[in-house]
Amino acid sequence: MIPTAFDYARPTSVDEALRLLAQADDAKVLAGGQSLLPVLRMRLNAPDLVVDLGRIDSLRGIRDIGGGGAVAGGGGAIEIGAMTPYHEILASDEIRQELTLLHHAVAEVGDPQIRHRGTLGGSLAHADPAGDCGAVALALEAEMVIAGPSGERVVPAADFFQDLFTTAVGDDELLVAIRFPVHPGWGAGYQKFVRTAQQWPVVAVGACVHLADGKTISEARIGLTNMGPTPLRARAVEEALAGVTPTPEAVGAACAAAADGTSPPSDLNGDADYRRHLATVLARRAVLAAAGHPQ
Amino acid sequence: MTRIELTVDGAKVSDDVEPRLLLVQYLRERLGKTGTVIGCDTASCGACTVHLDGHSVKSCNVLAVQADGAEVTTVEGLATDGALHPVQEAFHEYHALQCGFCTPGMIMQAADLLAENPAPTEEQIRQGLEGNLCRCTGYHNIVRAVQHAAGTPGTTAAPAADGGAA
C-alpha cells in the first residue's frame, strides 16, 4: 500500500528544518522512517508535508563531550546525534564500553535491516512506550537537546516523556541530540521479553548498578519499557536495592516492587497482571546481570 | 515530483518520482526490477530486502526519494559475470527455498549478514535473519545454506555493485 500524497522537503540544516516546520500546517518529521513509514502506508496519518532530516549531517555522529556541560556525574558524557542510525551506535566501541546498557538495548531493536535505517533520535521522539531506548535513556539519566525557533534547550529524560507518543518536543521543534552521562564502574543489564524475535517487547527492563567496594549495591537505576503510556523508572526498586548485596534472593526481594506505580496495558501479548509479574522477574535478572558484570 | 538519481545494480538511473513512492515500488514498477517483492505493509517480512549503500534495508520501508544519490543492489544484481553469488549457490545446493517468494530478501539479508560477520554461529545466523519470514522451509535449510556459504570464498567481499560493505 502506498501512503497518501504529501509534499517533501529535504533540508540540509537544522535551521532550515525548523523554518519548514514553523511554516507547515501539518508536517511529519522523517528520521529513519522505520516507524513512520508503516504508519503512512497504513494511512493512519496523512501529513501535508514530510520533512526528511536525512541530509542534515550535523545530526549524525557520536561525540565525546567531556565532563563539562549540563550533564552531571563527573564521568564525562557522550552525545549522540539524533539521526545516528542504530547500527552505527552498535558498531561503536566507545558506546559498548562507556554506555553498555545502551549498547545492549540497541542490539535488540527491531531487526538488522531496521537497525541499518532506524535512528536513536527518531525512536525517542516517536515515544512508543514499547520502544527499547526510552527506558534506557531514563535509566542512564540522559538529556535531550531540543532545537526550536528560539534556540536550543536541554530537557532531562525524566521530563521528556510526557504521555503516550507525547514528548517535550513541540510541533515546531526538533530533537537534535541525546547526551548520556558516563558512569565509570557501573554495570549494565538489559532484559527484553518477546514472544517472537522481531516483536516489540512485551516488557523490557534496563538496569545499571554501581557496586560499592565491588560487593554491595550503592546505587541502581532501573528503566521499564511497556509498563505504561511512557517509559518509567522503577524508583521503588532502586531505593530497595541500595545497600543490598546482590544475591538472587536479595535482589529478587527488592525487585518485587518493580511494578509499583505502573499501569501496564493488556493486549494479545499479555494482560496487565502478567506484565506486572514479568517486570519483577526481568528486573531481577537485569539487576543480577548488571551486578555480575561491572565494567 | 522530486528528481532522484541513483545507481541500481550497477546502472545509473534518474527519474522524477512522487515523494510518496516507496523504494520497492520504484524498483518494481519504474525499473522493472521485479525480483524484489512486497510481502507486507509493516516491515515485518523482509521479502523486499535490498542493499542500500552496502547495507540491507527493507525497501518497502524507505521512500524512493530517500535513496537519492545512493547505490542500490537487488537480488538481480548479485550474480557477477553470470556466476551466482555464493549465497545463491548455497541456497540451491542446500534446498533453502521452496516457493521462492521470500528468497530474494532472504538472500540479500544473508549476504549482508556474512559481510558483517564472515563466520557466524548458528545462533548468530538465526538472529541475523530475524527480520525475514519464510513460510515454506522452516528455516532449517536456510540456516544450513548460510553456514555453508560462510565457508565459501567470495562471500565476505560484497560484490562490486554493492558499493562495499561497511
Added chain:
Amino acid sequence: MTTTEEAPTAEAAHDGEIGRDRRRKEDHRLLTGRTRWTDNIAPPGTLHLAMVRSPYAHARITGIDTRDAQASPNVVAVLTGADLADTQGVLANAWPITTDQVAPEHKPVAVDRVAFAGEIVAVVVARSAAAAVDAAELVDVDYEELPAALDLKDAAAATPENGGALAHPDLGTNNSARWIFDSAEAGTGGDVEDAIAAARSGGILIEREYRQQRLIPAFMEPRSVVVDPTGEQITLWSATQIPHITRFLLAATTGVPESKIRVIAPDVGGGFGGKLQTTPEEWAAFAVARRLGKPVKYTETRSESLLAAHHGRDQWQKLTLAATTDGTVTGLKVELLADLGAYVALVGGGVPVLGAFMFNAIYKFPAYRFDCRTVLTNKTWTDAYRGAGRPEATFAVERLMDELAAELGRDPLEVRRQNWITHDEFPFTTVAGLTYDSGDYESATAQAVEAFGYEDLRAEQARRREERDPVQLGIGISTFTEMCGLAPSRVLGSLNYGAGGWEHAEIRMLPTGKVEVTTGASAHGQGHETAFSQIVADRLGVPYEDVEVLHGDTQVAPRGLDTYGSRSLTVGGEALALAADKVVAKAKPWAAHLLEAAPEDIEFAHGKFTVAGTGEGKTVQEIALAAFAAHDYPEGIEPSIDAEATFDPVNFSFPHGTHLCAVEVDTETGAVSLRKYVCVDDVGTVINPLIVAGQVHGGLVQGIAQALWEEAVYDDAGTLLTGTLADYLVPSAADLISFDAAHRSTPATTNSLGAKGVGEAGTIASTPAVVNAVVDALRPYGVHDVRMPCTPARVWHAIQEGSAA
C-alpha cells in the same frame, strides 16, 4: 541445537532418478529474481483495482456515495455490488456435506448486506494502483449495524426465538450442517456409549474440551489477480493453487463458456491451502474486466490478505475417551463445532469431515462416534489450511493419549504401544472405516526414540523436577497418521464432494528428443518440476535434464484437479508414470519396425529398445524423431508416441510418523523454548529426499507455530485484531531450532511409485508434540492443559492456577 543430515536411506544408492537428491530445476529463476509472480504481470493498458471493504462484521448497506471517488484523478469507474449484480456470478461451495446443508448465497461484491469485516462493497478502477487506493478512501458507505454472531458456541446455540445473533438472519439459523459417523451404525465397530458406560463404572474416562484456534495460512506471496479480456479468450492470471477448478467455476457461475476462459497460475508464492479457493477478488476482477473490456489487476496488501483471505482451523472439540484400567482404549466420542465464518467456502464445510476419519489415528479403538456441526458466524470464512481437518483430529487424540497415560501414571509411549496397530496387522480396517494399506509404527517410533535420546531426556527431566529448577523440561510425543493423496473419486462422491479426485498427465515426445510433460497438479513451491522430471526420466530412460514439466496453465495442461491434500505425487505423479508407460508401449511397435524385428523380441531398458540377444537398438528419443518425420512406420498405428493418462486411485494413502519434542519452560516467565525436535516419517517411496526433508521442516514449523504463536483474534465487535504481520506472529529463524528429520519407507500399495505424500505430515504431527511437551513440563505444577497458542502469559497463568488448586 542439533543439525543432523537427512537420512540418506537406501534409495540414495539407487542408480535411477527416483531416490536421488536432485537439486531443484525451479531454483535458478527464483534465486536470481527472474520469477513470474502474478503481480509482475501487466498487459499494456492495465487498470488497477482497489477494494472498498466493510469495517463492520454485520451490517446492512443503506447507501453508497461514489461521486467523490468517481471524480478523483485517474479513476475510470467505481462499481458497487448492485452495478455488478447480474454479471459477477457467485462463489460456489463445492462440498455441501449434507443434502440439507444451509448455505448463504455468496456474492463476490456484497449487494445489500455485509456479513464480515473485510467483505468487499465496491471496486474502484483507476489508471494506477495509487489512484485506485486514493479514490477508494472517498467512497462513502452508510451502514446500519446488525447484531453479529461471533462466538462459535453462542452462534451454534442462537435461534430466532432466543434472540441470539444470526450471521444471516434470513436463514433462521447459524447451523449449516450436522455430520455424524457412528461406528455402531456403520458396522465398523461397537457403540461408544456402551464403552463410556463401562468406563464410567469401572474403567477410566478422560473428558476434555480442546480449542483449535483460528489460524491464518499467511502464504508469503499476497494474492494477486490479473484479467485480460482482450482477444477471443479471457485470460486470468492468479496466485492460486487451483487454476483448473477456478476455470470450471468461473464458467459455471458467470455463464462464460469454459472454452473462452484461460486460467494461468504462474509462479505462486506458497499456498498451504490458503490459495485453495475461488475468491471474491478473482470474481470481481473478472466481472470488471469483462464490463470495461480492459485488462485489470488487483494485488492485495498483507493486511487485506490477513483480513479477507480464508482462515483455517477454528473448532471446539469435546472429547470423551473410554479405557480400561490397564490402559486399553475402548472408545472415543467426538463432538465438534466448526466455525465456517460468514460463508461456506469452496471446501470449507468438508474440512471437519476430513478429520472425522482420523480421530482414531494409529490406534485400534473398538468404538467411535463423531458428531460435528458446522456453524456460520460473522467472521472471515474458513477453509483448508495445511492438513485441513486432520491436524485437528491428530491434536485431539494425541493429547488424549497423553492424558490417559498421565491418569494411569505410565509412560505415554507405552500406552500408545499398547493401543496401536502393529506392523503385521496391515492392511487394517479402522473403526472409522478406512483401510490402512501399510505402515510400521514400531520401527518409526524405535528410530525416533533412539535419535531423540529419550531415556536421557527423561532422566534430565526428573533431575530438574527434583531440583525444582525454574526451567522445567517437557517431552512431547505425537504418533500420527493421516489420510492423504486426496483422490478416490468414488469415495469423494460418497461424501458429497462436488468433484473427482483423479489427476491427469501428458507426455509429448518432441522431435529433438526433449520431453515435454504436462501435469494438472499446479505447484506453488513443492518442486514438481524436479520430482516429476525424476519420475519421467526414470520411466522413459531419458536424461533428467531433457524433461521439461509444464503446469499451471489451463491452455498448456488443460485437464487437472490441482494441488492440495498432499496429492500431487501420489495421484499426479502416478498419472505421469502411467503416461510414461504408455509412451513406451506406443514406441515399441516403432522400435520393432525400425529394427526390423518382431515386437515380442523387443526389450526396453534404460531408455533404449533393443532386439533381444543383439546390441542393436533405438532410444525412445530417436523414435520420437522418427515419429515426427513419420516417413516409415507400421500400418495401423498413429504417427505419434505421445501419451496421456488419468489416474484415479482406489484408496487414500496413509503416511505416518513419530515425532518427539523437548521444550524448556521458564516457569517464572511462562516462556517456552524448543530444545530438541526429532521426527521419523514414513511417507512411502521417496522420489527426492531433499524435497521431502524440506516439506517436513516447513510443515513442522507451521504446526509448531500453531502450538506456540499464531492465532487470529477478533474483538467483541468482530474486528480482526491480528491484522498485520506485526500482530499475527509468524515465527522467524530466530524463534526456531534445527530439526532432526529422518524418514523410513514402507511403500504405499495404491500407486506404482509406492509414494504416500508428505506435504502435510509435519504440520499434522508437530502441534500435539509441542503442546504435549509443554503440559508434560508443567504436570508437577498441577497443569493439565494450556490453550493454544501456549503464550507465555497463558503458561504463566496456568502455573498460577494449577499451583493454587
Added chain:
Amino acid sequence: MELTHRFTVPADVATTFAAFDDVESVAECFPGAEVTSVDGDAFTGGVKIKLGPISLTFRGEGEFREKSLAKDGSSGRMVLSARGKDRRGNGTAGAEAVVALRPGAARADGGPATDVEVTTDLQIGGKVASIGRGLVQEVSTTMLGRFTDCLEKKLT
C-alpha cells in the same frame, strides 16, 4: 473496550447536570472535537484524533439517549451515544457514555459536591483497529482520559 473515569465536582447535581447537557461546551474538552450542529438531543460533529504517529478525522453524529435528573437532586443520569467514521474510510468509531451523578460529600467550605462517574464503551472498528498492537485503541483511551481530565478541571 469499557473505560471508567470518576471525579468530583464542587457543585450540586442539578448544576453539574446542566453543565453536561451543554454539548458544545463539553466538546471543547475533547482535543480536536467540534460540534457542527445541535438539534434537540441530537448533534453532529467531528473529531480529529492526532497523537504521535496517528492522525485520523472522524465525522459523525450523536444523541442523548437518556437524560434524567431526580427532582430532589439526589441523582442524575445521562446516556450519550455517538458514532462516526474516519474521513478516509479507514475506520469507524462508536461510543456510548453513561454519566452518573450523585451528591458527593460536602466540601470543606460546606458547599455542595457531585460525584461524577463516566463509563464509556468505546468501539473502534475497521482497518485502523486491526493494526499495530491495538495502537489506535491505546490512542483512543489516552484521548478519552484527557477529555475527562479536562472536564474535571472545567467543572471544578
